[in-house]
Amino acid sequence: MNRSLRPLLATAAIFVLAYLLAIAQFPAMASTRVLGNFLTDNAFLGIAAVGMTFVILSGGIDLSVGAVIGFTTVLIAVLVMWVGLHPLAAFAIALAVAALFGAGMGAAIYYLRVPSFIVTLAGMFLARGAASVLSPDSIGIKHSFYTTVSKSYLLMPGGGRLSVVGIMMLLVFLAGIVIAHRTRFGSYVYALGGSETSAALMGVPVARTTVLIYTLSSTLAGLAGVVFSLYTSAGYSLNALGVELDAIAAVVIGGTLLTGGYGLVAGTFIGVMLQGLVQTYIVFDGTLSSWWTKIVIGALLFMFILLQRLLHSAAPRRRKILWTA
Amino acid sequence: MTAEAAGALLEARGIVKIFGQHRALDDVSFALRAGEVHALLGENGAGKSTLIKILTGAYRPDGGEVRLQGAPVSFRDPLHAQSHGIGTVYQEVNLLPNRSVAENLFLGHQPTRWGLIRRKEIEAHARQVLATYGLEIDVREELSSFSVAIQQIVAIARAVELSGKVLVLDEPTASLDRNEVERLFEVIRTLKARGLGIIFITHFLDQVFALADRVTILRNGRKIATERLAEVSTTDVVRMMLGKDVAFDHHLTGLAETTHGAPCVGFAGLGRKGSVAPFTLEVHEGEVVGVAGLLGSGRTEMARLMFGIDPADSGQITIDGKSVTIRNPAQAVAAGFGFCPEDRKLDGIFGELSVRENIIIALQAKLGWFRALNRDDQIDLAGRYAEALDIRAANHDMPVKLLSGGNQQKVILARWLAIDPSFLILDEPTRGIDVGAHAEIVRTINRLREEGLGLFVISSELDEVVAYSNRVVVMRDRQMVAELTGADVAPDRIVQAIAGTSLAEVTP
Structure with missing residues (x-):
């Protein structure tokens, strides 16, 4: 069996088991209403985590994601409320800025040979600082477009509401799956994660691929910022603090190897859903501090890293030679 | 040029390559014919890998020229050489262990429709290609789930698919067992029959005699001889590799x-x-x-x-x-005991440290943490051994990496002599x-x-x-x-x- 599938199956099994246990305690959690909220509440995290999946698959890390989300919400708020642009125009500008930002980080990582950890850490400070310079205070967004979007939803059987941002997240995951597994760019991402030296010798355009990976991650962080803005109707420089770490956790819990090369975008979806499940459970319980979410996620993360070591560090089983001659 | 070089597929003429002051290759000529296996022999540092890197575009020569089918060529990098028909397979399989066999065969050349990879077509093509090598495996499986021998053949298949004129095999048998080597040789003989020119680098003499048609022997950056293997003995070859005269x-x-x-x-x-x-x-x-x-x-x-x-x-x-x-x-x-290792730069000297520090380091290690040599003792010790071994350095506080190879070697000798x-x-x-x-x-x-x-x-x-x-x-x-x-x-x-x-x- 494909080695990428094993950790994914483990995550899926744990998710199903945890969901069944939660339903046994709180039968209401089985409704599509809860599911709808699940998708809405985690939309920005899910979208950012798709970008993070590509980065980690290639063997890198992107610490700037949360800061880019925060910056984007402020930029959109400024453009809509102070400049007076239509939100759609503001979204386009914000996405373009985020894309350029990511391209710059990717170029620095490749051409200056600086580890992605350092470059994106600098990017994180830069984006967070720029957001504060734009506006240190929270800016509320009042616009008819925001009202319309937040009132729009698809009704699911059972009365659950699939919001616009929830749909956006699902579409981003679908696109991510297609890009990762069905395009040359996707195969290059895995190639870089497998071995950059081999990839270069095999003709992978390493420079272009690296720049594109970080461009993709930042653009999706920008899109997550758009979703966050729609979700909270406000722009604030301290929005989405630490979301990059939640995204990394979702990716790793979803079965992607932190050292790159192995993993599936679909796994990240389950990773995000598992985090959402823990949050929802704690809300249902009502007596637990919300910090328990972090503790459970931490424990899960630790467990999955152990699991990955067991699954991956074991010497690969070598097949016997099957010669036809 | 000689009649021998006239029909050459790939030819190097008078290649010179200089690293710093060291002549890694000095006026080396080499000719590979189509449909032959040409072994390249020589000890470490003889210049084999430098010559290969020049032929495959990884290095540029400082003198001489490379000709492919009679026309002078200058490759930017190994990919450029590959697009001209020269494929290389390295000792360490340079493929992607985490991807499928099919993807490893065609990465970067996958056929697509509307930007989407046509996976079924690739898998069918991969099965077809590997069948010609007598290999029937599930091409969707990860490469790392197969033995090194199979990975080696996949690497060869990729090189041949993408280049198709010259195949360079750099120590391909180093990690294979006897049976696997024999299988690999069958594959190489098939490719030879298809008219490829194959350069085979190894240090196993018996394999050279079993497989190759001709051999070129290098020593200290110079070509010693090119011989038909049918006309030389093992003793002749060893003598050419090792002996001066x-x-x-x-x-x-x-x-x-x-x-x-x-x-x-x-x-x-x-x-x-x-x-x-x-x-x-x-x-x-x-x-x-x-x-x-x-x-x-x-x-x-x-x-x-x-x-x-x-x-x-x-x-x-x-x-x-x-x-x-x-x-x-x-x-x-x-x-x-003292030990001066073979790879001085990797295992011997501390390039950034001074001559003095390099000399006293083994003695200090032997004395332990709590008996530090004071500076005067250090200077005295370094001075004594530098004089005894005639180490030529402007002063003993300069980084040892700035010294010539011979003086670096003497610094390592001094280090061990210092522990008596x-x-x-x-x-x-x-x-x-x-x-x-x-x-x-x-x-x-x-x-x-x-x-x-x-x-x-x-x-x-x-x-x-x-x-x-x-x-x-x-x-x-x-x-x-x-x-x-x-x-x-x-x-x-x-x-x-x-x-x-x-x-x-x-x-x-």
Whole structure:
């Protein structure tokens, strides 16, 4: 069996088991209403985590994601409320800025040979600082477009509401799956994660691929910022603090190897859903501090890293030679 | 050019490559024909890999030219060479262990429709291609789930698919077992029959004779000869690889008669599974034991075993008749051993540290944390050994990496002499050093012997081995196969022992 599938199956099994246990305690959690909220509440995290999946698959890390989300919400708020642009125009500008930002980080990582950890850490400070310079205070967004979007939803059987941002997240995951597994760019991402030296010798355009990976991650962080803005109707420089770490956790819990090369975008979806499940459970319980979410996620993360070591560090089983001659 | 070069598929003419002051290749010419397997032989540092890197575009030559089918070419990089028909397969399989076999075959060349990869088509094509190599495997499986032999064939298949004129195989058999090697040879013979020109690099002589049509031998950056294998013997080939001019060096053999002192170190049945077969050897005070053998014959492994870098799993070591345990280099140093490794830059010098620091470091390590050498002692010590060994450095505070190879080697020697050793292991002490400085290292070795040290010196330079050795042990296939003494310490006898001919005469 494909080695990428094993950790994914483990995550899926744990998710199903945890969901069944939660339903046994709180039968209401089985409704599509809860599911709808699940998708809405985690939309920005899910979208950012798709970008993070590509980065980690290639063997890198992107610490700037949360800061880019925060910056984007402020930029959109400024453009809509102070400049007076239509939100759609503001979204386009914000996405373009985020894309350029990511391209710059990717170029620095490749051409200056600086580890992605350092470059994106600098990017994180830069984006967070720029957001504060734009506006240190929270800016509320009042616009008819925001009202319309937040009132729009698809009704699911059972009365659950699939919001616009929830749909956006699902579409981003679908696109991510297609890009990762069905395009040359996707195969290059895995190639870089497998071995950059081999990839270069095999003709992978390493420079272009690296720049594109970080461009993709930042653009999706920008899109997550758009979703966050729609979700909270406000722009604030301290929005989405630490979301990059939640995204990394979702990716790793979803079965992607932190050292790159192995993993599936679909796994990240389950990773995000598992985090959402823990949050929802704690809300249902009502007596637990919300910090328990972090503790459970931490424990899960630790467990999955152990699991990955067991699954991956074991010497690969070598097949016997099957010669036809 | 000669008639031989006229029909050449790939040809190098008068190639020169200089690194710093070192001439890695000096006026080397080489011609590969279509439909032949051409072996490239030479010891480490002979220039094999430099020549290959020039032919495949990884390096640019400083002189001479490369011609492909008669037309001069200049490759930007290996990919450029590949697009012109020259594919390379390296010893370490340079594919992606985490991707499927099919993807490894066609990465970067996958057919797409509307930007989406046509996976079924790729898999079918991959199965078809591998079938021509007699390989029927599930091409959707990860590459790392297959044996190295299969990965090697996938790498060859990729190189042939994407290039198709010249195939360069760099040590392809190093990690394969006998059966796998035979399978690989079948694949290579099939490709040869298809008209590819194949350059085959290995250090296994029997494989060269089994597979190749012609052989080109390099030594110290120069081409020694290109021969048809049907017309030469193993002994001829070994002689060309190792000896300078065998007849000429006879006058250097007077040394073997010299007397030496009491035994200083004994190795009884020392060995390690998969590394070196058990060997028994005694080294006396004031004696140099030379070690000869081809690359990969177990020479370096023997030294590593003695110095405790790889712990032995059989046998014992005695010093002055008393048994000692050496399971790591620190214990070896405590026992009075010193070791100058083969790859000076990687395992020997601390390039950024000064000459003085490099000299005192082993002594300081032996003294431990709490007995720091004070600065005056350091300066005194460094000065003394620099003078004794004639280390030429502007001052002893300059980084050692700025010194020439010969002086760096002497700094490492000084480091070990500073701990006052009784037994010194030198692995290829003249490798990568200007030919002019070789004689000086040889003189130093001779002087250390006269001072009563026991030395164990590994070298591929037969004339040098003969110049300083009282005895020579010969390694082949990770075994000590001969011990030559007295008049037998002569280049032609060593060559015979390495080649495995007239063994009856030389085996003790």
